[in-house]
Amino acid sequence: MGSASLSSCLQSMFVVLITLYRVVGWGPVVDDPTKGFISQYLNESNLVVQRPYDIVSENQRYSFKNGVHKLWVLNTDKPHTPVSKTNPRTEIRIHGYDYSSGVWQFEAYGYVPCGTTGVCVMQVFGSDPPHATTLMLRVYNGTLSYYQAPVIVPNIYDRWFKLNVIHDVEASRVKVYIDGVLKFEALGRGGHSHYFKCGVYAQNNSSYYMESRWKNIRLLKKCD
Numbered sequence: 001m002g003s004a005s006l007s008s009c010l011q012s013m014f015v016v017l018i019t020l021y022r023v024v025g026w027g028p029v030v031d032d033p034t035k036g037f038i039s040q041y042l043n044e045s046n047l048v049v050q051r052p053y054d055i056v057s058e059n060q061r062y063s064f065k066n067g068v069h070k071l072w073v074l075n076t077d078k079p080h081t082p083v084s085k086t087n088p089r090t091e092i093r094i095h096g097y098d099y100s101s102g103v104w105q106f107e108a109y110g111y112v113p114c115g116t117t118g119v120c121v122m123q124v125f126g127s128d129p130p131h132a133t134t135l136m137l138r139v140y141n142g143t144l145s146y147y148q149a150p151v152i153v154p155n156i157y158d159r160w161f162k163l164n165v166i167h168d169v170e171a172s173r174v175k176v177y178i179d180g181v182l183k184f185e186a187l188g189r190g191g192h193s194h195y196f197k198c199g200v201y202a203q204n205n206s207s208y209y210m211e212s213r214w215k216n217i218r219l220l221k222k223c224d
Contacts, residue, residue, distance in 0.1 A: 030180040033164040037105050037220035040097060047217065048095040050199075052077040052088055061090040071199040072211040075118075087206070091199030094219055098195045099169070103222035106165045106196040111213040114157040117141050118206030122198045124167050124174060128190030134167060135174045135186065138203055139212075144178075148204075152176060152184045160215075167194065 051061040052073065061077075063070045069092060077088035094106070112121060117140055124135040137152070138145050144153040153161070164177035172188035196219065200210040 028181045031177070031182065032180065033166060033175070033177045033182075034105065034107060034220055037103075037222050040219045040221060042094075042217065042219055046094060046096050046219075048093045049090065050080040050093055050197075051090045053080055053082050053084075054078045067215050069214045069217070070211065071213070072209065073200050073202065075202050075206045075208055075210070087202035089199065089201035091197045091201055092214065092217070094196045094217075097219055098193050099221075100193050101169050102224075103166065103168045103171075104194070104196075105167070105220040105222070106163070106198075107216075107218040107220060108163055108198060109160050109215045110163050110198070111158075111160050112139050112144075112156055113211055113213075114142070116200070116207055116210045116212065118203050119210040119212075120201040120203055121212045122163065122165065123196070123201070124165065124194055125197055126191035126194035127188075131189050134189045134191060134194060135165065135176075136203075137163075137165075137176070140205070146176070146184055146186060150184075153178055165196070169194070 049058055049062050051058060055061050061072055071090040071092065073088045073090040075088060079086050080089055106122070110121060120136045120138045122137040123133050125133055127134045136147050138147060139156060140148070142155050142157045143151045144156040145151050162179050166175040167188070169188070172190070174186050174188060175182060176184040198212070198214050200212050202210060
């Protein structure tokens with residue numbers, strides 16, 4: 001076989017492999033998880049910042065500049081209320097859209113700087129006892145995990161990622177998409193009322209300083 005024929009053959013094989021990668025599913029399937037959902041109206045009043053109760057000024061733990069919500073907390077901080085026994089947190093709580101039925105979705109772009117660890121950066125609140133949440137996405141040494149395990153994304157530090165979390169209440173299922181790719185599914189945990197949160201909420205083996213950033217936060221509901 002001449003060099004020209006060999007080159008043509010290799011090019012044909014390359015085209016076939018790329019087609020298989022994209023169509024048959026050898027590579028990650030990028031999807032639009034918002035298809036069939038309706039975006040809900042959100043304004044500043046719907047994005048309630050929870051911070052340590054003794055921090056008088058919100059800007060000591062939260063900022064909003066150029067469309068980016070930056071939240072940080074120290075592992076020596078107080079809880080968000082004087083009566084709470086929970087760990088320190090600075091979180092955005094989606095207010096005004098608590099739900100007990102239907103299929104709901106949280107969408108946003110997130111960013112976790114290197115060094116932040118032992119922290120929940122996003123949660124679906126509400127479940128049956130003894131749990132408090134249906135889903136927690138935590139960061140441990142650069143990995144993004146469902147609670148402590150399994151690992152969903154092995155390296156999440158220092159990059160913007162698109163996060164979509166879908167909670168189907170009746171089916172008792174949650175799905176996690178990263179950059180349009182379905183990465184994880186889990187059973188729900190029951191509960192009569194739910195809402196979404198993002199930010200930083202100290203967990204086991206937390207770093208002294210914890211930070212996450214969020215932009216383009218959206219709440220969606222599946223069409224009936």
